[in-house]
Amino acid sequence: MPMHEDQLDITTDQVRALLKEQAPAWAHGPIAALPTSGTVNSIFRVGKDHTARFPLRPDRPAVVAARLERDVAAMIEFSQASPFPAPIPVLRGRPGHRFPLPWSLQTWLPGEVATPRSHEASDQFAADLATLIVALRSQDTKGRTFTGTGRGGALTDHDEWVQLCIERSEGLLDTRAMSRLWNRFRELPRRGPDVMSHTDLIPANLLVVRDRLAGVLDTGDFQAADPALDLVSVWHLLDAPRRAILRAYVGSDDLEWERGRAWAFQQAAGLVWYYEKTNPTMADLGRTTLCRLFTEES
Known part of the structure; x- marks a missing residue:
């Protein structure tokens, strides 16, 4: 079952045809679709050293x-900033062979x-x-500030989305607890650049490789x-004692920590109802994160 009603599909034969036409040096090795929980791109491993990414949703x-051009610049900047390996962009591909959108090729990273x-x-x-954080x-x-409508700006900008998520989660989650949390989270003020x-x-x-972070995708x-935005990771990934370790290292005060919880809630609130049947891995992430947030509140 597709994750999105308007989802685009692409086959390994199409991927190989696109590579033969636009990147022939990488067109003759094995090509395999990767079974990922990703919600934005179909991903194919190309040979041993590369991955190709194809947008899942239609767009102009x-x-x-233009988005891929921005992505390439951001990926290069991230790879220079991160103490952990990150993919390097290799190619921005053109539409063709019945796939209607630009696509990308980047380096492969080992790890689970x-x-x-x-x-x-x-x-x-x-x-x-x-x-990492x-x-x-x-x-x-470099003088940049947050732009756009996604996570990272004002919490109250997400009121309509969160309310929709709470309504759609009836019968799946504790929607009263969700409403209580959001009513408090949305009022948290913002400090700091x-x-x-x-x-x-x-x-x-x-x-990850064994017990260590091995790469960032x-x-x-x-x-x-918002400085609190990357703190979503502690609610997605860590138990309470390990959250305390990270908080001490990062040095988050109470307000920043709570705003991190708020962003994790905003993200998790939409994962269960939207992906319950089409992407169980993402739905499980939503449940796990919300459980941690509810437990911390009690």
């Missing part, structure tokens, strides 16, 4: 091309994808995650945002 080609509970009790993983925050914003942020530190975007949205 010019809009996608983290899950909401795989490393929740790891002191070392918590310390690595804290190291602090390193990103230390980068120069924007900092550089990955903006989507969910388990699917973190690679989906870095194309690296931008200036």
